[in-house]
Amino acid sequence: MRRWIEQLFKRKNEPAHLASGRWGEQVAVRLLKSKHWKIIGERVRAGKHDELDIIAEDSSALVFVEVKTRKNEDFGRPFSAVNKEKRKRLSRAAVAYLKKKNIKPDYIRFDVVEVIGEPGNSQPEIRHIENAFPLDSAYRLWW
Numbered sequence: 001m002r003r004w005i006e007q008l009f010k011r012k013n014e015p016a017h018l019a020s021g022r023w024g025e026q027v028a029v030r031l032l033k034s035k036h037w038k039i040i041g042e043r044v045r046a047g048k049h050d051e052l053d054i055i056a057e058d059s060s061a062l063v064f065v066e067v068k069t070r071k072n073e074d075f076g077r078p079f080s081a082v083n084k085e086k087r088k089r090l091s092r093a094a095v096a097y098l099k100k101k102n103i104k105p106d107y108i109r110f111d112v113v114e115v116i117g118e119p120g121n122s123q124p125e126i127r128h129i130e131n132a133f134p135l136d137s138a139y140r141l142w143w
Contacts, residue, residue, distance in 0.1 A: 012046075024069025024115035024124075025053055031126055032056050032065070046100070050093035061135065062105040064094045066132075069115040078114040079129060091136035104143045108135070 014022075019110070029039055040055040040062075054065035066086075068078030082090075090110060111116065112132040117124025135141070 013064060019066070020071070020119060021069050023119040025067045026123055028054060028065065029070075030114040031128060037063075044095040044097065046093035050089060050096060052090070052097060055097070061107040061109045062088075062103070063109045063111050063114055063131045064090060064097075065111045066090055067113045067115065071116070071118050073116060078116065079112050079115075079127075079132070082112055082132065087133050088136045088138060091139045093134070094138045095141070098141070104141075107135050110134070111131050 025042065029042060032039060035058070035133055038057040040057060041052070044052045044055055046052055052064050052066045056063045056065060066082055068081050070078045087110075094108065094110070098108075109131050110133050112129045114127040115124050115128070116126075
């Protein structure tokens with residue numbers, strides 16, 4: 001049913017890169033669920049300009065997951081797109097989310113999931129990089 005609802009509201013002429021990114025996020029969610037993680041949210045808006053791809057819980061932490069999807073690695077690993085500015089935006093979004101929900105987890109972590117392939121490709125290459133980067137020093141947890 002969820003897929004049907006997504007199709008109903010999907011833009012008819014969605015650009016290929018957005019469709020590819022959405023597909024990569026679905027692949028990442030399946031990976032995390034296969035590891036028995038609890039998915040808290042997908043494509044969560046945490047401010048006017050900030051979005052968190054996936055928020056999940058593993059056995060020890062609240063995890064903010066950034067998903068990077070590429071057709072191939074001709075121009076480097078997808079993780080390389082998570083530069084200093086992107087890490088700062090993700091940190092800002094995570095802190096805003098925690099404040100908005102008034103959540104005070106014992107531990108938070110930032111992971112990156114790389115998805116290499118294309119929609120329709122039955123076997124994309126997937127890499128899960130746990131604890132990929134720390135909370136940016138510009139932000140503090142208040143508890």
